[in-house]
Amino acid sequence: MRNLVNWDDDRLVGTDADGEDRAVEAALRPKDLGEFVGQERVREQLDLVLKAARARGATADHVLLSGAPGLGKTTLSMIIAAEMGAPIRITSGPAIQHAGDLAAILSSLTEGEVLFLDEIHRMSRPAEEMLYMAMEDFRVDVIVGKGPGATAIPLELPPFTLVGATTRAGLLPPPLRDRFGFTGHMEFYAPAELERVVHRSARLLDVEIEGEGAAEIAGRSRGTPRIANRLLRRVRDYAQVKGDGVITQRTAAQALEVYEVDARGLDRLDRAVLTALLKLFGGGPVGLSTLAVAVGEERETVEEVAEPFLVREGLLARTPRGRIATPAAWEHMGMTPPQQAGPGGGGAGQQGLFGE
Numbered sequence: 179m180r181n182l183v184n185w186d187d188d189r190l191v192g193t194d195a196d197g198e199d200r201a202v203e204a205a206l207r208p209k210d211l212g213e214f215v216g217q218e219r220v221r222e223q224l225d226l227v228l229k230a231a232r233a234r235g236a237t238a239d240h241v242l243l244s245g246a247p248g249l250g251k252t253t254l255s256m257i258i259a260a261e262m263g264a265p266i267r268i269t270s271g272p273a274i275q276h277a278g279d280l281a282a283i284l285s286s287l288t289e290g291e292v293l294f295l296d297e298i299h300r301m302s303r304p305a306e307e308m309l310y311m312a313m314e315d316f317r318v319d320v321i322v323g324k325g326p327g328a329t330a331i332p333l334e335l336p337p338f339t340l341v342g343a344t345t346r347a348g349l350l351p352p353p354l355r356d357r358f359g360f361t362g363h364m365e366f367y368a369p370a371e372l373e374r375v376v377h378r379s380a381r382l383l384d385v386e387i388e389g390e391g392a393a394e395i396a397g398r399s400r401g402t403p404r405i406a407n408r409l410l411r412r413v414r415d416y417a418q419v420k421g422d423g424v425i426t427q428r429t430a431a432q433a434l435e436v437y438e439v440d441a442r443g444l445d446r447l448d449r450a451v452l453t454a455l456l457k458l459f460g461g462g463p464v465g466l467s468t469l470a471v472a473v474g475e476e477r478e479t480v481e482e483v484a485e486p487f488l489v490r491e492g493l494l495a496r497t498p499r500g501r502i503a504t505p506a507a508w509e510h511m512g513m514t515p516p517q518q519a520g521p522g523g524g525g526a527g528q529q530g531l532f533g534e
C-alpha cells in the first residue's frame with residue numbers, strides 16, 4: 179500500500195516540510211512578532227502574555243499552539259523565545275517515547291528557556307504524565323530501579339516555558355490542555371496575507387516579483403505559508419529558465435500550470451477525485467471505496483490526503499449516503515450539473531446505487 183505520508187511529501191501542495199523546505203525555511207522565518215504576518219488575534223494575545231511576563235521579570239506562561247502544519251507554529255515558538263531573550267530547545271512528541279527521554283531534556287534546561295514540543299499529542303503516556311508535574315511544579319520524579327524496590331527521586335527544574343504544538347487541541351487529554359496558560363489557535367491565512375508572505379520571501383530570496391504575480395501564487399497556496407514559499411521557489415525556477423527572472427502574473431500562472439496546481443490550489447489528485455465524482459457518478463452520492471477505486475488510489479489516500487482540502491474549500495461534502503459534489507465543484511471544473519443539462523441529461527437517477 180502506498181504510504182500516505184510519502185504521498186503528501188511528494189505533493190507540491192503537501193503541508194509537511196520536505197528536505198528543501200527545511201533547508202530554506204530557517205532563512206525565511208520572521209524573527210519577531212512585528213514581522214509575523216496575519217494571525218492577528220493570536221499575535222495580539224501573545225504579545226500581551228509576553229509583555230506582561232517581561233514586566234514582571236518572570237518566565238512566560240506555557241503556550242499551546244494548535245493548527246494545521248505549515249501555518250507557523252515553529253516560527254511562533256522561536257519568536258516567543260526571541261521576544262523573551264531566552265534560548266530555545268526544539269523536540270517533538272514522537273521523539274520522546276520514554277519518560278527518561280523527557281527527564282533528560284527537562285533537567286538540562288536553563289532558567290527561562292523555551293522548550294518547543296511539536297506534535298505534543300504524540301508523546302507516550304508516561305512522558306505525558308511526567309510533563310504534568312514539570313509544567314505545574316517545575317519538578318519531576320525520576321524513578322530509579324524496578325518493581326517493589328523502585329524509588330522516586332524528586333528533581334527540581336528551573337522555571338521554563340513549554341510551547342506545545344498540535345494539529346488539533348482536541349487531541350490532547352484535558353489535564354495536559356489545562357496546564358497551558360495560553361492557547362492560540364492558528365487559522366488558515368487569507369489570500370492578502372499570503373501575498374505579504376510571498377513578497378517578504380521574494381525579497382529575502384532576492385527574487386523580483388510583481389504584485390499580480392504574488393497574488394497568483396497566494397491564491398494557489400491553500401491558505402498555508404509553507405506552500406506559498408514552496409510555490410514561490412518553483413515559480414522562480416520557471417521565471418529564470420523561461421523568462422527574465424521576474425515573476426509576473428503570467429509567469430506564475432504558466433509555471434503553476436506546468437506543476438499542475440490550479441487557480442484554486444487543487445493538484446492532480448484533488449482534480450482526479452472531483453472528476454471521478456462529477457463525470458462517473460453525476461456528482462454523487464457515492465461511497466468512499468467506490469470513489470477511490472474509480473480514482474485508482476487507496477481509500478485512505480482519497481480520504482486523508484485529498485478530501486480535507488476539498489471539504490474545506492466547499493467543493494465536496496461527506497454525507498451519510500456518501501460523497502457529494504457541491505455546485506462550486508461543478509463550476510470549478512467547468513462542468514454542468516445533470517439537472518441543468520436538460521431532458522435526459524445526467525445520471526442522477528442512478529446515484530443511490532453508488533452510496534455506501
Ligand SMILES: Nc1ncnc2c1ncn2[C@@H]1O[C@H](COP(=O)(O)OP(=O)(O)OP(=O)(O)O)[C@@H](O)[C@H]1O
Binds near residue numbers: 247403
Ligand atoms: N505568519 C507568517 N509570516 C511569514 N512567514 C510565515 C508565517 N508563518 C509561517 N511562515 C513560513 O512558513 C514556513 C513554515 O512555518 P513553520 O515551520 O513555522 O510551520 P509549522 O506550523 O511549525 O509547521 P509544522 O507543524 O509542519 O512544523 C516557514 O518558512 C515560515 O517562514
